Amino acid sequence: MKNGIFNLLIITSLLIVSCKGGKQEEGVDQTKQEDTTIMTSNLAFNPAELPASPVFDIETTAGTIRVKLYEETPLHRDNFVKLASERFYDGILFHRVIRGFMIQTGDPFTKDPGAASQYGTGGPGYTIPAEILPQFKHKKGALAAARRADSVNPQKESSGSQFYFVEDAGTCAQLDGQYTVFGETISGLEVVDKIAAEPTGPRDRPANDIKIISVKPVIE
Numbered sequence: 001m002k003n004g005i006f007n008l009l010i011i012t013s014l015l016i017v018s019c020k021g022g023k024q025e026e027g028v029d030q031t032k033q034e035d036t037t038i039m040t041s042n043l044a045f046n047p048a049e050l051p052a053s054p055v056f057d058i059e060t061t062a063g064t065i066r067v068k069l070y071e072e073t074p075l076h077r078d079n080f081v082k083l084a085s086e087r088f089y090d091g092i093l094f095h096r097v098i099r100g101f102m103i104q105t106g107d108p109f110t111k112d113p114g115a116a117s118q119y120g121t122g123g124p125g126y127t128i129p130a131e132i133l134p135q136f137k138h139k140k141g142a143l144a145a146a147r148r149a150d151s152v153n154p155q156k157e158s159s160g161s162q163f164y165f166v167e168d169a170g171t172c173a174q175l176d177g178q179y180t181v182f183g184e185t186i187s188g189l190e191v192v193d194k195i196a197a198e199p200t201g202p203r204d205r206p207a208n209d210i211k212i213i214s215v216k217p218v219i220e
Contacts, residue, residue: 043085045217050081055186055218060094061211062198063191065165066218067143069183073131076145076158076182083124083161084215094195094210095119096164096203101171103195104146105212106162119205120162127157131180138172141165141185141192156180167196 052071057064069077083089093110096119097103109115109122128145138144143165145158158180165185166172185192198206 044087044214045085047078047081047085049219050217053077054081055220056080056084056215057218058089058188058215059213060191060195061209061213062194063188065188065191066186067183068186069143070136070181072133073136073180073182075128075131076180079128079160080163080182081217084217087214088124088161089212089215092212093119093206094212095205097196097198097200097206097210098167098204099196099200100168101196102164102167103192104162104164106146106159108161116205120203123162124160126160127153128160128180130156130158131182132156132177133181134177136181138166138169138175138179138181139184140167140169141189142169142172142181143183143185144175144179144181147179165192167192 053068054077055066055068057066069080071077088108089106091111092105092108094103094105095107095110104120107119107122108124109118109120115122127147130147136142143163146162146164147153147156147158150156156178195206195210198208198210201207
């Protein structure tokens with residue numbers, strides 16, 4: 001983890017400098033340090049400081065859900081960490097809630113009330129290759145990536161930002177082997193149930209907005 005995302009943050013600095021001698025090399029090191037400081041100062045936290053299986057508190061208007069991300073699904077883990085560090089999820093709604101099934105969030109369009117017709121279609125502009133592993137099932141509280149249907153997405157690539165929590169393991173068991181599970185709830189299952197119990201309207205949208213306030217790492 002410490003050699004993953006953080007390296008992406010400094011790659012630009014590495015490309016714009018070159019070493020031609022001892023004194024210049026010292027200057028390059030200083031430049032890289034200064035550029036890195038500038039880039040990381042705009043983040044909510046430094047991804048390089050997190051462990052291989054980081055823990056996050058997802059604070060919502062309905063309560064806090066604490067999750068652990070799996071080391072075994074590094075593409076999804078690193079993407080979630082990157083977006084959280086950029087405050088991407090702050091202010092995003094739970095746009096699809098099905099009691100006895102799951103609750104879904106992560107669409108940036110939900111920050112705009114005028115874009116309601118597009119809720120469920122937004123993302124950061126990219127997808128993530130599937131990391132579907134047999135040991136990670138859709139148990140209660142499982143954290144999994146949403147994706148488009150097989151007909152347009154035969155590789156089962158995940159949405160770049162949308163994810164869901166399993167509310168009922170029995171009804172979600174059909175999703176095993178079809179969607180990437182990349183984390184689990186370690187506290188706050190009652191919040192998942194509370195959100196799932198919200199009355200909904202058209203397209204399973206909660207009648208009352210339920211919003212993500214922040215996504216922050218738990219440093220122990």
